[in-house]
Amino acid sequence: MSGELAYLGFAEAAELIRAKKLSPVEYATALLARIERHDGKYNAFIALTPERALKAARAAEAEITAGRWRGPFHGVPYALKDIIDVEGLATTAHSKILKGNIARRHAVVTERLEAAGGVLLGKLSTHEFAIGGPSFDLPWPPARNPWNCDHFCGGSSSGSGAGLAAGFFPAALGTDTGGSIRNPASMCGITGMKATYGRVSRRGVAPLAFSLDHIGPMTRTVRDNALMLQVIAGHDPGDPGSADDPVPDYGALLGQDVRGLRIGVIRHFYTGDVAGDPEQVEALDIAVKLLAEAGAEISEITLPALQDFSACGQIILAAEAYAVHEQWLKERPEDYGARARERLLAGATLRAVDYLQAVRWRLQLRDRVAKDFADIDLAITASSMDPACRIDDDEALAANYWRQARMPFNVTGQPALVIPAGFTKSGLPLSLQLVGHPFGEAVLYRVAQFYEDATGWTKRHPPGLSE
């Protein structure tokens, strides 16, 4: 298969499929062959489902040939982080604890992607229960970074990030409780959206921390991301956190420039609260300059310290995650990998009053940020403070857990989009994060698309994967 088909965006693929110039069966077959050829090196998949995929692709092709095109996701291959249920397939959460756990029904997001005609290729690697990784003591190996397979690919949606960078599929879902969509997006040079809390249903997805969990699209390009969010967004009365605000057209602002947009730079996150890697800081400075030269009104804004958001978020996360895992930790602690076990045990001694103070603090932080955002349309800041470290560097991996500016927006619930922002001298991806008002995803896509067109970072692909 040519590299062009591997790295075809699904917006382009959709046009070709609709015009009957690209067969969904040939497309899926080519990607499955590529996965078979290369995934032994990257471990993006836990379970590949070729028979199911080809059946879906044949059904899509028959419908489209008969003139019943369902929309841009029809016949498009995709893959799911393995904490998202698919009827009849195992949801393992990359853990021995759930090995052989067959889902009885689709998650709501799976239902929506299937209804849109997507072709599921399989289930993807994750950090164990979306919290512990990368780990070598689990039933499946950890995913590796296609830009350099000795390096970490981020997590917890690690297979989603690795598979997109490797050209295995054009679209995937990840989940994000403290940054797990945006971390692999940063490490793998792809695009990841954590939409507003409640925008995408969590039903049928293994919880990590109920009030911080988000499900979101991961793609290579901004346009594809907007299209995928369009498919999965919407109210779900079965999810108590679901928002019933109307779903706008996420592609409506794509193609517009940034003139007159008010963009706040949250610089203290990566130059004061934490000192970002110089190459990462320089990439952000260049991005801000580019947006200013294009007519955006740039100002610097100051939020509470990054460490406050981290503390608030980590206390809530630890308490809620422990509530989910308490019984297994008591009965089967040996069945967890070391990283997940340690992170989950952090909630064991928290007192009820600590959790309650944290969720009271959360509203104060949310209201403070809303005030700071009152005079801007969106903000720009770092996602990761560093490029991907080696996967065997325990010290750097531990630092990766807190050297990030993603948790603030799990705490506030605001939408946050991570896109590629260049490369280090050694060829590893750098990134930036755009943050919006609640339900303001379309503005983020507008700015991200403008930046993507201006820089062309998404046109670069990892070396050694041309076939």
Added chain:
Amino acid sequence: MTEELRDKARTLGLDRLTDEHLKQFERATTGMERHLQRLPRGMPTAQEPAHVYRAKGDTP
């Protein structure tokens, strides 16, 4: 491994933790202490918790 730590784990019902697990337990709870020290105390009495969290605000 101190008996104190083992007793603490037992009190929590975590009596199947091995010595290695107990070391992880100790590291995890020590790490959490750092976050707990930042928790504000003495918030206004009317300050509500986010029991069921919803993002607030409109797109300008």
